[in-house]
């Protein structure tokens with residue numbers, strides 16, 4: 333690998349502050365923000381300065397610590413109430429990626445497990461759990477990559493959508509993890525990255541991180557995916573996810589459903605890379621996944637340039653749901669699963 337995974341770390345706890353790589357500035361500028369309050373973390377998540385399900389969870393966990401590190405709570409109960417208030421606030425940043433809620437719940441459960449400790453010890457436990465979430469995510473993503481590699485071979489063409497990359501995780505990414513591991517093994521996978529309108533995570537982030545790592549990546553417009561598949565350039569599709577429902581339906585960046593239909597039409601396997609932290613067995617089906625709608629300006633003023641008439645009606649769902657029937661397999665750190673059997677991934 334020509335570049336360290338550290339380069340892409342979306343968030344870093346350094347000293348006594350949260351450093352956040354502002355992903356709205358990539359690929360042209362590499363700007364790190366120092367965040368000191370939960371309000372700043374909330375805004376960074378909402379405005380996609382940090383994005384990607386695992387990275388959102390990590391940022392929220394650190395945001396929770398920023399919210400309680402100054403607590404003057406007189407006892408454990410009062411501290412827990414403050415913690416819950418901050419968690420409830422951070423949980424309103426974005427609705428679809430279950431990792432946001434998973435991470436907040438995990439920190440709260442850690443404090444619950446600590447029992448009757450001095451408040452200062454509980455604060456330390458909050459930070460420790462946030463650090464642990466980030467540390468574990470890197471290993472989870474590498475394992476997902478190793479499991480995905482068993483489905484691929486040297487020289488394959490693989491299409492991906494949005495940025496399920498190192499920038500969305502602690503390292504390696506989920507769907508991009510096999511690309512990095514293949515590079516380490518000397519394989520030459522040919523990656524086709526959908527630009528992913530309207531926010532262009534594929535063009536701005538996936539193309540950037542894979543190119544920086546010396547991986548063979550070709551950027552295409554979303555409307556070119558069918559042609560690339562029809563030309564036989566793609567032998568597999570791998571995408572990330574923001575939430576997997578109990579029946580194997582998958583919420584992911586808008587446009588994923590269309591790619592899955594195209595893959596099926598071309599007889600191309602469609603894999604979803606998902607850490608267990610993105611699998612939500614409490615959500616029965618894809619129809620129950622809240623889909624975030626984002627500002628019209630993301631479409632009418634793409635990257636600041638007006639491209640549509642004033643006052644035009646806009647529909648801007650940030651995610652769609654791919655039915656389990658279009659998914660060949662969901663690949664987690666615990667193995668490779670048929671979507672309808674995703675419950676087994678957590679056994």
Ligand SMILES: CSC[C@H]1O[C@H](OP(=O)(O)O)[C@H](O)[C@@H]1O
Nearest residue numbers: 383384385494496500572584585
């Ligand atoms: C590995 S999770 C990445 C996931 O998150 C992206 O959405 P957003 O950029 O809006 O946070 C997209 O759905 C990716 O697949």
